[in-house]
Amino acid sequence: ATLRLVEALAGIGHWRYDLATEQVFWSDEVYRIHGLEPRSIAPDFPTVIAAYHADDQSSLVGYVSRAIASGEGYAFKLRLKRPSDGEQRIVRAVAEARCDSEGRTVELFGVFQDITDDENARMQIADSEARYRLLAENARDIVLRAGPQGIISYVSPSCRLLGFEPEQVIGRSTLDFVASEDRERAYAALQQLFSGDEPDPTLDRQFKVKGSGLSPRSVTSRSGKGSWTASGRKLAVRTRHCSRSRS
Known part of the structure; x- marks a missing residue:
């Protein structure tokens, strides 16, 4: 009973495949992941294979065949087509093989998890990042x-307007590009962005930034947006306020 509660809470089931009897055992959570009531069917190997997307079935057969032949486990992420309603889910399985005294594989066993929501969230983040990068790399804004310590992990190619190549900027601190007399205020502004509070939209911040081979230029930022003027040109400076997860 305790194991069933743990599996239900974690969304992870367990299973066994006895090669001698060809019987498959599913825990209650594995049934639920398949969209079935616990013990509503007696699964066998063909039933297991048929539950997967047609394009993934041969991959699953390959994993199982290699595990039986080698006595080694496997891990996969494949598409499941639930027998109950045909809904496609993404599942992850990790398996181990149990061998007899002569080294022959007699049983496969492992854990099973529906990771559809996690995969969808990951793909949405990746898609958002791709759109963000596309905009950043085709804009004249420096993005x-x-x-929190100001170390730059990405800068758009428009940093060349300051006389730097992106590889000269990434890995350095934002404060490296602020004139010495303005660094203390710039650091305080940076910490406010990571404090969890929204930046004050009425507060103007002006800093002098250093360009490669250029005299310091003034950067004025208001609520994450601003501009500086050099030789009559105006360059927009935009910041993106991101929240941090705390472990």
């Missing part, structure tokens, strides 16, 4: 990403 950068930095952590």
